[in-house]
Amino acid sequence: MSNKNIPEDGPGYNRRRFIENAGKTIIASGIIGASLNNDAEAQTPAGTGSKKTSDAIKVELPPIHAPSEKQDKWPAISPPAKRVGYALVGLGNLTLAELLPAFAECKYSKVVALVSGSPDKAKKVAEQYGIAEKNIYNYQNYDSISKNPEIDAVYIVLPNSMHKEYTIRAAKAGKHVLCEKPMANSSAEAQEMIDACKKAGKKLMIAYRIQYEPHNRLAMQWTREKKFGQVKVINSINVQNSGAPPQWRLDKELAGGGSLPDIGLYCSNTNRFLLGEEPHTVLASMYSTPNDPRFKEVEETVMFQMFFPSGAVANNLCSYGVHDSKHYRCYADNGGWFGLDPAFAYHGLKMEVSQTQGDIEMKQNPSKGEKNQFALEIDHFSECVMDNKTPYTPGEEGLQDHKVLEAIYESAKTGKPVKLERIEKLDAFRGSPPTES
Incomplete structure (x- = not known):
């Protein structure tokens, strides 16, 4: 764990809250987290199962423009039950201003869970987007996402120094990982993230929109x-x-x-x-x-x-x-x-x-x-998860x-x-x- 609090609440970060919670955070992520990870490894990791991009539904309409003009395009879209479910890890500016709205434009992806150190904010966001309260997690019980089959992947939107830890924990929990750039704080950390996802048999993509x-x-x-x-x-x-x-x-x-x-x-x-x-x-x-x-x-x-x-x-x-x-x-x-x-x-x-x-x-x-850049990158990762392809930006x-x-x-x-x-x-x-x- 970093020795600084996760600053998802705006430009600043609360050192006092970190000091107050550091002990229980370490215990939770170390002892409890290890137990949950062992449970996850003993089970079949949650995946997309029968979800495939071929399940997407396309509506055909007759053209209304002359052949010389730009034509309207109607994309094939997967029904909600067939979309890849994401847990968003971190509820800072990028998540609230860009990512959550982008999911409304996704064809293969949906938000099903939130991970935040701020319970009040997480509850408000969950209500805004129709996310079940039982699917709100914090940084202490993060590893228990392994027990939630609704979550196929996580999107990590944390400060750079946190990327390695939460990628590795997600992989151990049996989840695919889409991680914001820069990937980590060093090439050594980046290699650890790659190794962890490969060991877990999970896909890792970096969000180069x-x-x-x-x-x-x-x-x-x-x-x-x-x-x-x-x-x-x-x-x-x-x-x-x-x-x-x-x-x-x-x-x-x-x-x-x-x-x-x-x-x-x-x-x-x-x-x-x-x-x-x-x-x-x-x-x-x-x-x-x-x-x-x-x-x-x-x-x-x-x-x-x-x-x-x-x-x-x-x-x-x-x-x-x-x-x-x-x-x-x-x-x-x-x-x-x-x-x-x-x-x-x-x-x-x-x-x-x-x-x-x-x-x-x-x-x-x-x-x-x-076109929404975030929706494009998220849906590409979902396609790779659904059809077992290597992401373009692994x-x-x-x-x-x-x-x-x-x-x-x-x-x-x-x-x-x-x-x-x-x-x-x-x-x-x-x-x-x-x-x-």
Whole structure:
């Protein structure tokens, strides 16, 4: 267990409550948890059973638009009893503002349980979303989810330092795991999570929503197909202006670092996703404003370059100390560039393309329409659980990101380039691609 309370109640966290509860928490998660885990191992772990994506129901309607126009699409949707049941672990901002509403747009997924350290809040949320009170858990009795057949998977939405513990406990309880990024606080922790899920025979996916979002997937397709020629340079920026402490993202023990693992990870992971390649070298520098209380423990700004086998170079900037901006551009060698601005936000992503034909430059904003990124990633994991497929962004994808981040930190510390293992295979760590909707 971490020696800090789980700060799911907003930007701050209550140290006094942790001290008051630390003893009973350790006892519960150690002695009681071990007993429950033994019970779970003695049983057949709860799974989806007969749930399959082929059970989804599709309604057919005649077209109302001319053949030249964009047509309406009516997805196949599983009935509630056939959907994968999730326990949401952590009721902070992301869960309340994004995840719970996203389940309303899911085709194969439903929320059946909550895990929270705040009983009053959990009860209110359960009432809001029609979740049975018996399916509310806390961090002490978390392991008893093993006895609940309604729960097929957990979605871990906790501070980074908590990811390893609650992933391992979920795997031992016989549940599949969808975990928020960054996967953990280190590559060593990430490997432990992978090993635990493999030992339990459970799937592990890291919630890289960008890799499921339609516009980003189109940018990936254009990169791979060389639509505008060979992409040689990617410029990626993800910056925001962090509020004052206390908040867990400014606490190194809870967050593992500052802007780099939180928002710089989007740059690193998206570069890898677009190219399908793994960097063989990184070069980085880091800066924090002196005497700014926000950056007493974690870094403010990181600038880093990634060098890929194809010759592509990615220039990246992440920061906690400037006005919000999130965008990237892919520069190709045959008269065009493309990207997204904004690129990494939860909503409102906008694609931009510039192409030269003779002495004319044409700029466009192609759109595939907005889709809920969280619903897309959750449903992909549910499809993998139901049809026994490897997720597109499995634990190994998260592990590779940690190796890259650790190399970036080392380069920033030494001021020298850092080499990584050279990997020539494309999409070396990704599993089954998501169903294009």
